[in-house]
Amino acid sequence: MNLQRVEMSKQKPEVRRQNFDEVAFGYTPEEAMAEASRCLDCKKPGCVGNCPVEVNIPDFIRCIKAGDFAEGIRIIRQKNCLPAVTGRVCPQEEQCEGGCVFAKRGGQIAIGRLERFLADWEASQGINTGSIKKPRPTGRKVAVIGGGPAGLTVAGDLIQLGHQVTVYEALHKVGGVLVYGIPEFRLPKRIVRREVDYLTSLGVEMVTSYVVGKTRTVDSLLEEYDAIFVGSGAGLPWFMEIPGNNLNGVYSANEYLTRMNLMKGYTFPSVQTPIKQHHRVAVIGGGNVAMDCARTALRLGAEAHIVYRRSRQELPARLEEVENAEEEGVIFDFLTLPLACLGNENSWVTGLSCQKMELGEPDASGRRSPVAIPGSEFVMPVDAIIYAIGNSPNPLIPSTTPGLAIGRKGNIEAEEATGKTSKARVWAGGDVVTGAATVILAMGAGRKAARAIHRYLQTLEEE
Amino acid sequence: MIPVLERTMVAPNIHNLRLQAPDVARSAKPGQFVILQAEEDGERIPLTISDWDAEKGDITVVFMQVGATTGKLALLKAGDSIPTAAGPLGNPMELGNFGTVICVGGCYGIASIYPIARALKEMNNRVICVVEARSSFLFYWQEKLRKTSDEMIFITRDGSLGRRGHINNLGSIIPSIKGGVDRVIINGCNYVMMRGCEETRPLGIKTIVSLNTLMIDGTGMCGVCRVTVNGSNKFACVDGPHFDGHEVNWDELSSRRQAYLREETVTLRTSAPEKER
Ligand SMILES: Cc1cc2nc3c(=O)[nH]c(=O)nc-3n(C[C@H](O)[C@H](O)[C@H](O)COP(=O)(O)OP(=O)(O)OC[C@H]3O[C@@H](n4cnc5c(N)ncnc54)[C@H](O)[C@@H]3O)c2cc1C
Ligand SMILES: Cc1cc2nc3c(=O)[nH]c(=O)nc-3n(C[C@H](O)[C@H](O)[C@H](O)COP(=O)(O)OP(=O)(O)OC[C@H]3O[C@@H](n4cnc5c(N)ncnc54)[C@H](O)[C@@H]3O)c2cc1C
Ligand code: SF4
Ligand code: SF4
Ligand code: FES
Numbered sequence: 001m002n003l004q005r006v007e008m009s010k011q012k013p014e015v016r017r018q019n020f021d022e023v024a025f026g027y028t029p030e031e032a033m034a035e036a037s038r039c040l041d042c043k044k045p046g047c048v049g050n051c052p053v054e055v056n057i058p059d060f061i062r063c064i065k066a067g068d069f070a071e072g073i074r075i076i077r078q079k080n081c082l083p084a085v086t087g088r089v090c091p092q093e094e095q096c097e098g099g100c101v102f103a104k105r106g107g108q109i110a111i112g113r114l115e116r117f118l119a120d121w122e123a124s125q126g127i128n129t130g131s132i133k134k135p136r137p138t139g140r141k142v143a144v145i146g147g148g149p150a151g152l153t154v155a156g157d158l159i160q161l162g163h164q165v166t167v168y169e170a171l172h173k174v175g176g177v178l179v180y181g182i183p184e185f186r187l188p189k190r191i192v193r194r195e196v197d198y199l200t201s202l203g204v205e206m207v208t209s210y211v212v213g214k215t216r217t218v219d220s221l222l223e224e225y226d227a228i229f230v231g232s233g234a235g236l237p238w239f240m241e242i243p244g245n246n247l248n249g250v251y252s253a254n255e256y257l258t259r260m261n262l263m264k265g266y267t268f269p270s271v272q273t274p275i276k277q278h279h280r281v282a283v284i285g286g287g288n289v290a291m292d293c294a295r296t297a298l299r300l301g302a303e304a305h306i307v308y309r310r311s312r313q314e315l316p317a318r319l320e321e322v323e324n325a326e327e328e329g330v331i332f333d334f335l336t337l338p339l340a341c342l343g344n345e346n347s348w349v350t351g352l353s354c355q356k357m358e359l360g361e362p363d364a365s366g367r368r369s370p371v372a373i374p375g376s377e378f379v380m381p382v383d384a385i386i387y388a389i390g391n392s393p394n395p396l397i398p399s400t401t402p403g404l405a406i407g408r409k410g411n412i413e414a415e416e417a418t419g420k421t422s423k424a425r426v427w428a429g430g431d432v433v434t435g436a437a438t439v440i441l442a443m444g445a446g447r448k449a450a451r452a453i454h455r456y457l458q459t460l461e462e463e
Numbered sequence: 464m465i466p467v468l469e470r471t472m473v474a475p476n477i478h479n480l481r482l483q484a485p486d487v488a489r490s491a492k493p494g495q496f497v498i499l500q501a502e503e504d505g506e507r508i509p510l511t512i513s514d515w516d517a518e519k520g521d522i523t524v525v526f527m528q529v530g531a532t533t534g535k536l537a538l539l540k541a542g543d544s545i546p547t548a549a550g551p552l553g554n555p556m557e558l559g560n561f562g563t564v565i566c567v568g569g570c571y572g573i574a575s576i577y578p579i580a581r582a583l584k585e586m587n588n589r590v591i592c593v594v595e596a597r598s599s600f601l602f603y604w605q606e607k608l609r610k611t612s613d614e615m616i617f618i619t620r621d622g623s624l625g626r627r628g629h630i631n632n633l634g635s636i637i638p639s640i641k642g643g644v645d646r647v648i649i650n651g652c653n654y655v656m657m658r659g660c661e662e663t664r665p666l667g668i669k670t671i672v673s674l675n676t677l678m679i680d681g682t683g684m685c686g687v688c689r690v691t692v693n694g695s696n697k698f699a700c701v702d703g704p705h706f707d708g709h710e711v712n713w714d715e716l717s718s719r720r721q722a723y724l725r726e727e728t729v730t731l732r733t734s735a736p737e738k739e740r
Contacts, residue, residue: 170682172500172507172547180684209498209549211682215486235684245696246689246715255685347718394683396701 003107006035013327017298020184023324024088029069032117036064039109042101047111050099052444053153055079057096057111064114070127073118080115081156081199082149082443084123084191085178087116090440091318123194135162140457143168143225145212145397148176149439150231150430152196153446154453155204161454166205166225173262174206176233178439180262181254183292185299186321189261213400218426226460227425227453230412231446234391234431240284244341249276249349253289253388260296278302278384282352284338285388286315291322293386294330304330305380309337309357309370335359335370339377341385351379393432401426411435419449427453464544468521470537473603474596476528477571478537485520487512487550493578494556494673494705497524498681500547501535508532509678509700511575511650512551514607522548525574525604552681553704556582557671562645564588565637566612567659569595569630572651574604575673579648581611589613591644593636595655599624630655634662644668649708653717660708672708674699676720690716 008031010016010024027035039061047057056075063072076083090096092112100108140163144151147169155165173179175192200206212218212232221228237252239245281297283290286308294304306325308315311334315322326332335357342351356376359368398406405413405422412421412428419427429445431437469481487497496511514523528537539545556579564583568576573594584590592612596602597620609615617625618632626632637644647670649659656672663670676688676699683701690699691712697703 170549171680172503172549209547210486211549211552214550214552214682215490235682237684237686239686239696246691246719248719252686255679255687258679258685347715396682 001040001102001105001107002038003102003105005038005107005110006031006113008110008113010324013329016185017295017328020299022188023185026120027113027117029067029117029121032064032114033067035110036061036114038102038107039065040101046099046101046103047096047109048099051096052440053079053447055096055115060118061109061111061114064118069118069121070125073122076115076118079447080443081153082195082439083115084119085149085187085195086440086443087112087114087119088187088191089182089438091438093319095440123191135160137164138162138457140164140227140460141166141225142227142229142453142457143221144229144231145218145221146170146176146231146233146430146432147174147196147206147208148231148233148430148442149178150233150432150442150446150449151176151229152199153443154229154231154429154450156199156202157447157450158453159199159202159204163454163457164205165203166207168210168212168221169206169208170211170232171262172209174208176231180258181289181292183257183261183296185295186292211396213396218397218401218404218423222425226457227427229419229446229449229453230397230421230426230428230432231430231442232394232397232432233442234411234436235394236392236410237387238390238392239387240338240389242338242340244343244349247341247343247349248347249278249343249384250341251384251386253283253285253293253386254391256293256386257289257296260300276384280382281305281384281386282307282333282338282380282382283386283388284308284352285390286310286317287388287390288317288321290386290388291317291325291330293388295325295328297384297386298328298330302384305382306330306332307336307338307352307354307380308332308334311335311359314367333380337370337372338385342379349383349385351381352385353377353379391431391436393435397432409435414449417448418452419445420452425456464546465548467539467541467543467545469541470539472537473525474601477525477601477603478528478533479523479525479574479603480536480539481521481523482545482548483520484522484548484550487548488515488520488522489517491515491517491522491551492555493558493582494575495551495553496681496704497522497548497550498552498678499524499532499536499545501532501539501545503546505535506532507547507679507681509552509681511571511673513571513574513577515578523574525571527571549681553700554702556648556673556705558582558586560586561588563591563640563642565591565593565633565640565644565647567593567595567630567633567647567649567651567655568608569649569651569655570601572649572655572673573602573608576648576650577604577607577611579650580608584611584613589642591616591640593618593633595619595630595632595651597621630658631662633659634666637663637666637668646671648672653713653720656708657711657713657717660711660713664709670708671705672711673704674706674711674716676700676704676716690719 097108297304357370360371419429427449430442510524688699693710
């Protein structure tokens with residue numbers, strides 16, 4: 001057993017912290033083949049069951065080993081319509097790679113990097129191997145609400161089954177968090193663009209700047225479509241209930257990242273999106289979103305701090321992203337609880353008042369929760385504060401769709417296996433059902449819903 | 464792409480823009496707005512839908528040319544197109560039979576108050592329109608407003624038409640109205656709305672304003688539009704933009720609105736008299 005993963009080369013930290021280009025370069029064909037050759041092609045592979053869309057991992061790795069990249073990407077695309085995305089952003093350590101037989105000994109096959117390699121190879125060849133034969137049109141129409149990974153998966157699956165699909169997206173670009181949230185240096189926008197263009201070439205109609213619930217309600221769409229999938233995500237940002245939140249210079253992660261990504265603020269002033277030059281930025285939170293904000297702030301020339309109330313071990317972000325952030329020079333202030341945003345007479349942020357914490361005794365769940373250290377209050381001088389503490393589903397669709405059962409957290413209630421909601425002919429999946437989760441879980445939910453929608457549409461045909 | 468049907472200047476710096484947007488036109492209600500982009504990758508800005516024709520499928524926005532995006536919009540001509548006009552966003556204005564309603568409009572608010580006045584008139588309210596500008600040549604849409612109101616009152620800073628002064632005239636106008644006033648609705652720049660509310664507060668008349676915050680998505684996703692109303696945090700795009708003006712934290716609102724403004728340009732964009740700026 002060879003436990004040595006083939007490393008993927010990256011831009012050097014001191015270089016990449018100055019630019020918005022992608023951090024990791026990806027494998028060369030030789031590196032990919034070397035990494036692939038470590039795979040044992042297990043009879044009962046643990047990896048596949050751990051992938052929410054059940055990519056046939058051993059098969060595509062075998063193709064890489066043999067140098068047949070075209071066949072490899074074809075195998076992936078049977079199950080995964082966004083491989084260039086998932087290969088980059090899936091939390092592989094918890095998903096596919098976590099199930100690999102090597103994982104226990106720390107040398108799991110770099111499945112994500114291999115997947116990315118094949119997707120990038122495909123792009124470099126200027127081909128798309130998804131679907132070649134045109135399906136027979138069924139005459140059935142499906143509306144997909146939200147152009148994030150959940151919605152795009154449903155669109156891709158159903159169009160290939162011959163149904164007519166229209167995606168309605170509120171923003172002016174399709175891709176969901178992939179375009180407005182995850183920064184360019186982690187997921188170049190041209191990659192999302194390419195996948196969306198591919199779906200368009202299959203015949204999916206993309207309608208942007210269309211806010212369902214406002215421009216048109218779900219009920220009104222139901223008059224025109226046979227089925228509806230709601231994949232509207234979890235886009236409503238949370239703020240802490242502390243004083244000073246509405247000072248200038250306090251942002252939600254969504255605002256900050258949207259300005260930088262969707263609106264290309266990082267190229268200001270060549271585009272109109274105004275951005276401020278901040279010098280010292282505090283990002284509150286410890287997940288992927290917080291890392292993305294801190295690393296963006298850093299690239300715009302600020303000293304970036306992550307303010308997190310627990311310790312490094314508890315950081316919910318992917319380890320790889322934490323390490324990238326550390327290498328680039330993001331400063332981590334662990335065991336630190338924000339108390340108030342402070343401002344000057346012009347209502348601009350001047351500091352974040354904080355308190356130090358320590359980890360207390362393990363509670364019933366075994367987790368050591370942080371407790372405040374009395375008298376440890378201090379002020380962190382900063383000129384911007386970014387909240388990256390979570391999002392919940394947007395109420396726009398729930399509040400305008402009678403008969404749709406809504407959970408306590410504002411999420412749409414849907415059956416796990418099928419995405420079926422309480423409302424006839426309406427399915428839902430992704431973050432709007434689960435709350436903020438991951439790209440691949442959203443895609444998995446989309447896949448299940450697409451299957452269920454297809455089954456339903458077939459019953460109509462038989463009538 | 465959204466086709467431009469017409470763009471005309473209706474008063475110095477104030478433009479009428481008619482767009483073909485059938486789905487928006489079909490759903491629009493008084494007080495709602497659209498988010499526009501003048502070009503791909505440009506800023507997204509909110510503008511009130513000031514008129515629309517559901518059958519023809521067009522909407523009209525009236526905007527004041529103040530900055531980059533409105534500057535580009537001001538150059539459009541029929542046959543051009545813009546990438547984005549998403550809407551109708553925000554909640555419609557609360558309508559009903561209130562009795563006597565004063566509809567106040569300043570700058571772009573002269574247009575954005577129009578569909579509200581029209582709807583209130585249709586619901587058998589007595590509608591009194593108060594329009595305010597620096598000088599008489601800055602008024603527009605007067606015929607439209609006249610048709611939807613029982614009475615029109617003009618205020619100009621230079622006294623060239625109607626009453627001389629500014630929005631603080633409201634304090635003397637209201638008591639002069641026979642039968643009393645049941646509700647005041649003010650549209651315009653934040654200064655006009657804030658000062659108007661100061662006049663109606665001591666009179667105890669419910670006053671609804673349509674807040675002018677920064678916005679990006681207009682759907683509750685970014686939070687840039689947050690305002691404090693009655694002590695709690697609201698997102699103007701989804702919880703508003705209409706609020707009880709007596710409950711709005713105006714200081715916070717104006718400082719947030721101006722977060723990206725260079726001081727010297729402020730003078731171009733407000734109708735506040737010098738000493739109160
Ligand atoms: C900064 C950031 C970093 C992340 N990093 C990772 C990562 O590294 N790995 C990972 O796996 N996950 C990551 N995630 C989480 C992941 O992006 C989400 O879980 C995933 O995108 C959810 O997909 P979705 O399709 O359910 O929703 P979304 O991607 O949120 O898409 C929903 C879409 O619906 C649109 N919409 C909403 N309401 C309406 C409406 N009324 N009408 C029309 N359209 C509407 C929205 O505009 C949006 O485009 C990250 C999230 C963020 C914010
Ligand atoms: C609900 C609502 C309805 C409105 N209706 C109308 C209307 O009917 N007619 C009308 O004339 N005006 C209306 N406004 C105001 C209008 O949106 C602004 O005048 C417009 O955004 C100005 O854009 P600009 O690019 O031309 O000027 P800008 O140059 O953008 O405005 C001045 C400054 O503000 C900054 N800025 C503007 N928008 C943002 C943003 N989203 N984020 C960060 N910075 C920003 C700019 O960078 C600049 O420094 C409305 C506002 C709201 C909230
Ligand atoms: S889609 Fe994600 S979880 Fe599945 S194999 Fe690819 S990287 Fe792993
Ligand atoms: S579990 Fe690991 S070694 Fe086995 S097939 Fe999957 S990737 Fe290869
Ligand atoms: S404009 Fe983004 S939340 Fe209101």
